[in-house]
Amino acid sequence: MGYSKEKASKFTHQHIIKNELVQDFLQRCEKVGYHDIIDLDYEGKITPLKDITDKISTDIKYVITADGGYxxxxxxxxxxxxxxxxxxxxxxxFAVADLFALDTQQTIDPDDLGKLKNxxxxxxxxxxxxxxxxxxxxxxxxxxxxxxxxxxxxxxxxxxxxxxxxxxxxxxxxxxxxxxxxxxxxxxxxxxxxxxxxxxxxxxxxxxxxxxxxxxxxxxxxxxxxxxxxxxxxxxxxxxxxxxxxxxxxxxxxxxxxxxxxxxxxxxxxxxTLSKILFIKDGSLALFSRLDDFAFKVIRPFMQFLYEKSLRDNVSYINFVGLDKSGMFVEHLKNTESKIAKNSVVLPNLGYIKRFITGENQSVFGENTYFGIKMLVRGDENLSFVLDMAVPFGLSNSYKQYITSPKITDFLCLKSVLEILFRLKCDLYQNSTPMAFVPIALINKLVSISNVPSKKILTIFSKDKVK
Structure with missing residues (x-):
């Protein structure tokens, strides 16, 4: 590794190219064909979009999202x-109607920021x-x-x-x-x-x-x-x-x-009013490391409480999702997207997660960190993403038990949420997996702190204030 800001050599690749051992090794390699990739166990885990229905009817009129930069x-x-x-x-x-108005252009224009509310x-x-x-x-x-x-x-x-x-x-x-x-x-x-x-x-x-x-x-x-x-x-x-x-x-x-x-x-x-709002988090519905106690001892029980209340009142109070940009599930989706049927959702259980994503281990994925359940969503050839939905079970159940056999039919308003997300896809980052979405892309632009000039200005500001 070079020193920080040290420029790499422009000619050392020649030593690699001319090395006979490297050449011999590459000649002994072959590409793994599409049909040779390990078969994924989708039985009982994949649901066509047309077969997904809402457990509770809803009329989402607003989208609320939060994001930050440092x-x-x-x-x-x-x-x-x-x-x-x-x-x-x-x-x-955002008003959902305003967001849908951006659907025709599919790119983020600075003038769009004037349409934002609150x-x-x-x-x-x-x-x-x-x-x-x-x-x-x-x-x-x-x-x-x-x-x-x-x-x-x-x-x-x-x-x-x-x-x-x-x-x-x-x-x-x-x-x-x-x-x-x-x-x-x-x-x-x-x-x-x-x-x-x-x-x-x-x-x-x-x-x-x-x-x-x-x-x-x-x-x-x-x-x-x-x-x-x-x-x-x-x-x-x-x-x-x-x-x-x-x-x-x-x-x-x-x-x-x-x-x-x-x-x-x-x-x-x-x-x-909560039933009219879709809350979108940039990233997983989870808190990691030292924050995990707060995640599964405080936030998850609150989500479970709201799930039970929603069923009792026949109103969904918990339209809360996370959209992953990176991580093991995103990498898995990139590698397997072509094998997932178009217009379908894969809801992996614990066995699938251990076999194809995290590897075999003694722990239960997300047991102490997640207050959401992950799924792989594929629309057409230009739309796929990893979606977290707030836990779809009440206080009498446990995450450890539920993740062994999750069910699409347990989610309150998955159909409505997916319909909104499909309308909010954004081509700001072309050919990207996972897909970018308008609310996240817009708030990213508003809160991010750039290296130039923001970092330089903050450095000058700090030097002036801290003695």
């Missing part, structure tokens, strides 16, 4: 580095290395910064009511305010000299009270923020900094931001 900047060219990470996350609401952006900064809050050590600085990010950002904007904060949505989910109000969360004390396992629960009857934002460790007296449930501080240290948590901060912020919408409508007794 950029690390180093404000010191010498050792030690002083690094910050800037984030820009947006949530965007864009709200959230910007924040996190210390990454050798920068800390005054009177705090580095790890505490990162913990406190994460807590303040969720406390101070509100769905209703910077000037909105404090009850609309993202932090209150985290508490609403953890304490299960949407159902029996008895939820708790196990959190390890962040004091490196303690490691006591603590139960985080409401300290007062009203979950909105600030007293429910933190607890004190009964062993060492250390302050524990409710956002410590993400346990990202375990990936932070004084030497290596916080670089390992950059993407996790954005992932959990995006998810909590979308779930704020659920809390808003449910607390205002307007759940039926």
């Amino acid at each position: 950029q690390e900047v180093n404000i010191n060219d010498k050792f030690p580095s002083h690094t910050l990470c800037y984030y820009n996350v947006g949530i965007l609401t 864009l709200e952006t959230f910007s924040f900064v996190v210390p990454m290395q050798n920068i800390k809050l005054k009177e705090c050590d580095f790890k505490t600085s990162v913990r406190k910064t994460i807590f303040e990010i969720f406390r101070d950002r509100k769905l209703s904007g910077n000037d909105g009511d404090s009850k609309d904060s993202l932090l209150n949505t985290i508490k609403w989910l953890i304490f299960r305010e949407y159902s029996d109000k008895s939820g708790t969360m196990q959190i390890t004390c962040p004091n490196p000299h303690c490691d006591e396992r603590l139960e985080f629960k409401r300290q007062t009857d009203n979950y909105l009270d600030e007293k429910n934002d933190f607890i004190k460790c009964h062993n060492c007296g250390h302050i524990v923020y409710i956002t410590d449930c993400f346990e990202l501080h375990d990936l932070v240290d004084e030497i290596n900094g916080a670089g390992a948590i950059t993407s996790y901060i954005m992932s959990v912020f995006e998810i909590v931001l979308l779930l704020c919408m659920f809390r808003f409508f449910m607390e205002n007794n307007d759940e039926k």
Whole structure:
């Protein structure tokens, strides 16, 4: 490997081409033919689009999506580095009718941005290395910064009511305010000299009270923020900094931001509005690494609760999907797309996943990370993608049990969701697998932070502000 920015040699390929051992090896190789590729076990897992029906009728009128971008900047060219990470996350609401109006052009034009409704952006900064809050050590600085990010950002904007904060949505989910109000969360004390396992629960009857934002460790007296449930501080240290948590901060912020919408409508007794909204996440319906406790102990039960409520009320309150751009499932789709019948959906079970995608292992794919179920969708020759749909089972079932034999008929509004997504495909990235979609492509453009000129400007800005 060369040094950073070192240009590669223009002639060393000659040594490879002229090497007799290389030539001999290639002559002993042959291409694997299309019919020689291992047969995929689609029996019972593939469903023609024409055979898919909605379990519950729905009339989706809006699409809401969230996405973010981040950029690390180093404000010191010498050792030690002083690094910050800037984030820009947006949530965007579209009328489905407006999105369908873009269907005829299939490309993203800057003028289209004027048609967008209700864009709200959230910007924040996190210390990454050798920068800390005054009177705090580095790890505490990162913990406190994460807590303040969720406390101070509100769905209703910077000037909105404090009850609309993202932090209150985290508490609403953890304490299960949407159902029996008895939820708790196990959190390890962040004091490196303690490691006591603590139960985080409401300290007062009203979950909105600030007293429910933190607890004190009964062993060492250390302050524990409710956002410590993400346990990202375990990936932070004084030497290596916080670089390992950059993407996790954005992932959990995006998810909590979308779930704020659920809390808003449910607390205002307007759940039926949820049936008119398709929520789209850029990426899997999952949270990884240290965030997995929050994913399967907090978010997944909420999705299961809404699924049961939807069945009882015969209204789909949970039209929530993820669209994968990369990963093992996307690579599998690229390699097998030609063998999947057009206009069909493959719903892989655990056996299929282990045999053809992840390989055989003792763990259950997604058991501690996913709150959605993956499927492979193929339309015509120009349309294929990996789709996550929110878990289609109630609280009496478990992900581990369900993934062994998922059923297309369990999904509430798969037919309607697919019809909308097919109309929203975008040719911004031609010949791409998976397909790009208009809402994701548009919000990507709005929130991404470029290397030039944004990174340079943020570096200058940081140098001026941090002394």
